[in-house]
Amino acid sequence: MPPHHSRLSSAGRLAEFPLIEDLAGRFGATGRSVLIGIGDDAAILRPPSGDLFLLTTDLLAEGVHFDLTTATFEAIGYKAAVANLSDIAAMGGIPRYLLVSLAIPSGHTQAEIRRLYRGMISAGRPHRVELIGGDTSSSRQGLFINLTLAGTAKPDHILTRGGARVGDLLYVTGTLGDSLAGLQLLTGAQGRPVRAGTSLSKEARRYLVERHLQPTPRLAVGQLLAKHRLATSAIDLSDGLSGDLTHICKQSRVGAEVDMLTLPLSPACLDYAEAYRKNPFELALAGGEDYELLITVSPKNKTKVERLARSFGCRLSRIGRIRSRKRGLTVIGPDGSSHKLAITSYRHFEATSSVR
Ligand code: ADP
Ligand code: MG
Numbered sequence: 001m002p003p004h005h006s007r008l009s010s011a012g013r014l015a016e017f018p019l020i021e022d023l024a025g026r027f028g029a030t031g032r033s034v035l036i037g038i039g040d041d042a043a044i045l046r047p048p049s050g051d052l053f054l055l056t057t058d059l060l061a062e063g064v065h066f067d068l069t070t071a072t073f074e075a076i077g078y079k080a081a082v083a084n085l086s087d088i089a090a091m092g093g094i095p096r097y098l099l100v101s102l103a104i105p106s107g108h109t110q111a112e113i114r115r116l117y118r119g120m121i122s123a124g125r126p127h128r129v130e131l132i133g134g135d136t137s138s139s140r141q142g143l144f145i146n147l148t149l150a151g152t153a154k155p156d157h158i159l160t161r162g163g164a165r166v167g168d169l170l171y172v173t174g175t176l177g178d179s180l181a182g183l184q185l186l187t188g189a190q191g192r193p194v195r196a197g198t199s200l201s202k203e204a205r206r207y208l209v210e211r212h213l214q215p216t217p218r219l220a221v222g223q224l225l226a227k228h229r230l231a232t233s234a235i236d237l238s239d240g241l242s243g244d245l246t247h248i249c250k251q252s253r254v255g256a257e258v259d260m261l262t263l264p265l266s267p268a269c270l271d272y273a274e275a276y277r278k279n280p281f282e283l284a285l286a287g288g289e290d291y292e293l294l295i296t297v298s299p300k301n302k303t304k305v306e307r308l309a310r311s312f313g314c315r316l317s318r319i320g321r322i323r324s325r326k327r328g329l330t331v332i333g334p335d336g337s338s339h340k341l342a343i344t345s346y347r348h349f350e351a352t353s354s355v356r
Contacts, residue, residue: 016136019110023131026114027121030130034097043132045097051152056087062142070186073112075213076145077119079289083238084149085123085217086291090236092159092226093151095219097132098124101146103139120147127219157226159234164252164296168232170320171305173218173292175266176241177280180287181273182212190276200275204268211266215291221314222293230305231295240288242343246329248294255327258285258320258341261334285331286344296322 024038035044047053058080060066066076081098088095100120104113121131129149184190185205193199218236225231233252235244241258249256263284265273273280297305309316323330329341 014104014108014110014113019113020136022110022114023117027117027131030132031128034130034132037130037132038134043097043099045132045150047096047152050154052155052158054088054091054093054151054153054158055148056084056151057146057148058083058087060145060147062144068143071213072119073115074119074122077116077121078123078214079119080145080147081120081123081129081149082215082217082291084147085127085129085219086215086236086238088149088151089217089219089222090159090234090293091151091153092157092222092234093153094223095124095127095129095149095151097150098129099132099148099150100134101136101144101148102134103137103144105139105141105143108143116145123217127217153226157223157229159222159226159231159295161233161235161248161251163231164233164248164254164256164322165298166254166322166324168296168298168322169302169318170245170256170258170294170296170322171316172237172241172264172294172319173221173309174216174290174315175264175269176237176285176290176292177263177269177283177287178208178211178266179215179289179291180212180240180283181269181278182208182210183289184276185209185272186212190272190278193275194277200268200272204271207266207268208272212289215289217291218293218314221309221312224308224312225293225295225305228304228308230301230308231297234293234295237290237292237294238288240286240344241294242285242329242341243288244294245341246343248296249322249325249329252296252322253325255323255325256320256329256341257323257327257338258329258331260285260331262317262319264315264317264319281334282344285341 028038030037033046237244260281265280330338331341
């Protein structure tokens with residue numbers, strides 16, 4: 001990029017090169033597979049021989065994906081990294097190299113940008129992700145954060161959205177809807193408690209908010225499923241179950257049936273639903289940003305996959321099955337009746353969607 005584009009205003013409080021140097025010094029340490037990280041025109045990597053690269057990128061725009069009035073820089077950085085880590089988890093890969101590009105409006109300080117990186121790096125640290133570069137620009141309006149994460153995987157240890165077969169069982173890790181409940185609590189969108197004076201316990205509230213701000217990318221589970229070839233397809237739940245299941249069905253050219261009553265709910269989410277008169281199953285179907293894995297499993301691997309999850313201490317719930325494409329996507333309600341699954345999860349460029 002020409003320097004007049006990439007350079008941040010020198011009159012502002014931030015200057016591009018001292019900022020990059022500061023970030024490189026604090027967060028840019030790399031191991032042996034990175035021959036050159038931050039500092040040259042491009043990074044140079046030597047991935048483990050025979051491995052394939054998995055590349056994923058996410059663009060976060062202020063006002064669309066995050067709001068600086070409700071979230072801290074650390075929290076934004078952390079979640080930005082989790083979104084990418086979770087994509088690598090859903091493919092069964094090992095996350096390795098991170099590139100971060102920023103467009104920063106005037107008025108932000110170096111300390112704030114540092115906090116953003118602290119959040120990103122702390123999400124990647126348990127997985128030994130290395131920061132190897134990025135780009136920095138000024139912005140006329142709003143903060144933009146783009147992360148690119150490269151992961152690696154053995155060629156025969158990869159999960160995709162496209163392998164689900166009719167008859168496969170549908171499973172999900174963890175619990176659903178917590179993140180949406182946490183978001184509603186953070187933004188005041190939960191409404192009034194059903195009975196005045198009764199409200200959610202502090203612990204339940206803290207749990208839900210934390211699930212929203214600090215979700216866990218399911219990397220180890222994704223890698224194990226891929227290694228033992230126990231899933232025919234996988235996706236991470238970033239938009240919400242109803243939308244993300246649709247992606248699996250499209251890519252695999254199948255339909256699916258979800259048993260509403262089997263959707264895994266945390267005790268905190270159930271308390272929240274009761275306190276604020278929400279349908280917890282609706283929260284589970286619509287809620288985005290849980291970053292759990294949705295997988296399909298051949299019936300012959302049912303015992304194996306359940307045993308694997310147990311040995312691993314990871315909750316894994318069977319929530320339905322894969323049907324033929326012509327049967328579409330359906331949900332079986334509490335009364336046993338079957339309905340078309342409405343996509344209630346988040347979609348961009350649409351005036352209204354979802355319960356958020
Ligand atoms: P170029 O002009 O070739 O784009 P830059 O001066 O933008 O080079 O970048 C110099 C080095 O700093 C490169 O290694 C680049 O990857 C890294 N870098 C730039 N911005 C960031 C950032 N926001 N985070 C991490 N690394 C960055
Ligand atoms: Mg640059």
